[in-house]
Amino acid sequence: MxxxxxxxxxxxxxxxxxxxxxxxxxxxxxxxxxxxxxxxxxxxxxxxxxxxxxxxxxxxxxxxxxxxxxxxxxxxxxxxxxxxxxxxxxxxxxxxxxxxxxxxxxxxxxxxxxxxxxxxxxxxxxxxxxxxxxxxxxxxRGYEAESGKLFVFNIPNGDFFEFKSTIYKRGNQRRTRIECQNIKTHRNYLFHQNVEVIPVFIK
Structure with missing residues (x-):
């Protein structure tokens, strides 16, 4: 409730x-x-x-x-x-x-x-x-994300992040959207550049 x-x-x-x-x-x-x-x-x-x-x-x-x-x-x-x-x-x-x-x-x-x-x-x-x-x-937002998070545009190209319990790989930017790949399904999604995500470090 x-x-x-x-x-x-x-x-x-x-x-x-x-x-x-x-x-x-x-x-x-x-x-x-x-x-x-x-x-x-x-x-x-x-x-x-x-x-x-x-x-x-x-x-x-x-x-x-x-x-x-x-x-x-x-x-x-x-x-x-x-x-x-x-x-x-x-x-x-x-x-x-x-x-x-x-x-x-x-x-x-x-x-x-x-x-x-x-x-x-x-x-x-x-x-x-x-x-x-x-x-x-x-x-x-005062140009600041929540503690422990980054705006997706701050994630380096090719690095990984978590969003809603799913891991994505950051890709190229298209104006205000960023192409990101779901690493499980390999499907690509467009994220608004200001979405807040959790950086993930994968070796």
Missing amino acids: RRENHLNNFSDYIPQKAIPFVEFLVEKHLFELKIVNERATKHGDFRKLPNGKFQITINNNLNPHQFLLTLVHEIAHHVTHEKFGRAQPHGKEWKTIFQHLMLPFLHPEIYPPEILRYLAKYLKNPKASTDADAKLSLAL
Whole structure:
């Protein structure tokens, strides 16, 4: 069972300067906000509950800059639903609302310049996931992988790594994707360059 927590103290999760406007958004748009354990396939989501209320969930492993962007992303889904009802999940209506909601946060006191320049570019035509933007994704993580891991682009060509209990051999890079071979099946897969993996040393 996934452990869930109600969010009571924004200072634990987002940059300090962002708190006033985030509190305004949460109070203006009625929804339940919960922090949940990390999910491999998404940072957050928005949904309508069986009781008719709305809920936003955010992963608990995100740093303040990731958390804020994910939260506003999901609030934009809620506002899109309020204004347009059924609409494309990441269509033009959502993009326009997301861009508008993010404007107050595009400030160096909230996002440092090394993130802000990539974030501003991303918001010109935002995609469904920030992970699709390799430079922004890396900047949001502070250019550091979790302890004991490396980004797959840091694995030398021809070396091995573990991902989801499977060993791969790192191959050539194709723009933001890297070709890697499953050493058991010999099948090739394309990994996003910012995927975090565990280096493995095989003689």
